[in-house]
Amino acid sequence: MIIHGVHVENAEKLSDVRVDGGVFAEFAPAISPRSGERVIDARGGLLIPPFVDPHVHLDAALTAGDPEWNETGTLFDGIRIWSERKKTLSVGDVKNRAKQTIMMMAAHGIQYVRTHIDVTDPDLTALHAMLELREEVDPYVDLQIVAFPQEGILSFPHGKELMREAVSEGADVVGGIPHFEFTSEYGSASLRFLMDLAQRNDRLVDVHCDEIDDPASRNLEILATLAYESGMADRVTASHTTAMGSYNDAYAYKLFRLLGMSKINFVSNPLVNMHLGGRFDTYPKRRGLTRVKELNEAGITVAFGEDDIQDPWSPLGAGNMLDVVRMGLYAAQLMGYRQIMDSYRFVTYNGAKTMHIAQKDYGIATGRPASFVILNAPDFYHALNENVEVLYSVRAGRVVAQTTPHETHVVLG
Numbered sequence: 001m002i003i004h005g006v007h008v009e010n011a012e013k014l015s016d017v018r019v020d021g022g023v024f025a026e027f028a029p030a031i032s033p034r035s036g037e038r039v040i041d042a043r044g045g046l047l048i049p050p051f052v053d054p055h056v057h058l059d060a061a062l063t064a065g066d067p068e069w070n071e072t073g074t075l076f077d078g079i080r081i082w083s084e085r086k087k088t089l090s091v092g093d094v095k096n097r098a099k100q101t102i103m104m105m106a107a108h109g110i111q112y113v114r115t116h117i118d119v120t121d122p123d124l125t126a127l128h129a130m131l132e133l134r135e136e137v138d139p140y141v142d143l144q145i146v147a148f149p150q151e152g153i154l155s156f157p158h159g160k161e162l163m164r165e166a167v168s169e170g171a172d173v174v175g176g177i178p179h180f181e182f183t184s185e186y187g188s189a190s191l192r193f194l195m196d197l198a199q200r201n202d203r204l205v206d207v208h209c210d211e212i213d214d215p216a217s218r219n220l221e222i223l224a225t226l227a228y229e230s231g232m233a234d235r236v237t238a239s240h241t242t243a244m245g246s247y248n249d250a251y252a253y254k255l256f257r258l259l260g261m262s263k264i265n266f267v268s269n270p271l272v273n274m275h276l277g278g279r280f281d282t283y284p285k286r287r288g289l290t291r292v293k294e295l296n297e298a299g300i301t302v303a304f305g306e307d308d309i310q311d312p313w314s315p316l317g318a319g320n321m322l323d324v325v326r327m328g329l330y331a332a333q334l335m336g337y338r339q340i341m342d343s344y345r346f347v348t349y350n351g352a353k354t355m356h357i358a359q360k361d362y363g364i365a366t367g368r369p370a371s372f373v374i375l376n377a378p379d380f381y382h383a384l385n386e387n388v389e390v391l392y393s394v395r396a397g398r399v400v401a402q403t404t405p406h407e408t409h410v411v412l413g
């Protein structure tokens with residue numbers, strides 16, 4: 001297969017790309033097709049690695065308004081409403097909604113998804129549904145499942161047992177929610193428990209950490225210390241960390257040294273953080289976001305996730321990482337031209353690193369699997385401004401999604 005006329009990762013000049021045996025075989029200004037070789041006209045579009053959403057809740061997706069809408073817009077009302085909806089879950093219900101959401105994501109060029117799945121449910125219904133779905137969607141999406149204790153590990157009946165069971169049944173990643181535990185002691189104990197569980201079972205870690213506008217919520221320093229001392233390092237991810245947006249600068253300065261040493265990854269969820277954050281403030285009203293720009297400038301990996309797609313925590317969401325990046329750039333004040341052009345990394349390379357995808361399996365280089373998307377714009381600046389379609393999503397040399405661009409004619413007079 002030849003991709004004809006494409007800008008590879010914002011390059012000014014057009015290239016042709018040959019894919020052979022499912023891997024990138026050649027990049028050159030012009031490649032002549034062999035007889036019978038398929039040629040895809042990229043329309044002068046932008047070729048980048050496939051999108052990664054390293055943080056979404058597929059078990060809750062598409063439940064917005066059921067049993068009620070979240071009218072206060074707080075995280076806590078979201079948890080209350082979800083806890084009601086959770087009582088009516090069935091494997092079929094979860095699978096249908098999650099599959100529909102994954103199809104939306106696939107249409108927008110997402111090929112890697114890490115989903116948090118609530119395991120504070122004595123029947124583990126959502127987990128069972130997702131374990132089945134992980135196999136079914138494997139041809140077009142890599143799905144990682146996080147055992148996520150939405151209502152706490154120490155603060156929920158049999159929380160520890162449910163976490164152990166979820167891991168033994170096949171969850172890929174161990175989660176946590178220390179800021180939601182009854183006490184800060186429970187919060188730190190939950191982190192020690194989950195890190196130990198992950199190490200014993202050779203799993204990754206991704207914790208909902210300090211998702212609260214409370215400068216006293218300092219579970220991150222504990223998670224980072226455990227990651228550093230255990231050597232788990234970049235196998236550990238801190239999601240949200242929105243309290244960092246409220247830490248004083250002296251504490252943040254001290255904290256950043258530890259974060260760098262720990263090598264942990266960060267996931268920010270700009271859409272949902274902007275929506276749920278600052279809800280208890282009158283004015284001035286905080287943004288409720290972690291320090292994306294400062295983490296990024298310190299060389300610490302930060303990825304963006306969509307978090308919630310039409311559920312009790314966010315009534316909106318389309319499974320499109322361009323929406324996430326756009327909000328992230330505004331909210332984190334990353335609006336310089338170079339920052340905008342490079343921002344696709346938040347939802348590609350940085351997400352892949354967070355999900356621990358091997359470097360040899362991801363990225364645009366000869367010999368690597370030919371997995372990529374082609375956006376209908378010459379570079380990422382225009383892609384964001386024009387909210388363009390993903391013309392093609394290709395996975396190891398196979399087209400998994402294709403979109404015909406819209407055509408609008410403005411009729412004057």
Ligand code: FE2
Pocket residue numbers: 055056057116208307
């Ligand atoms: Fe989340």
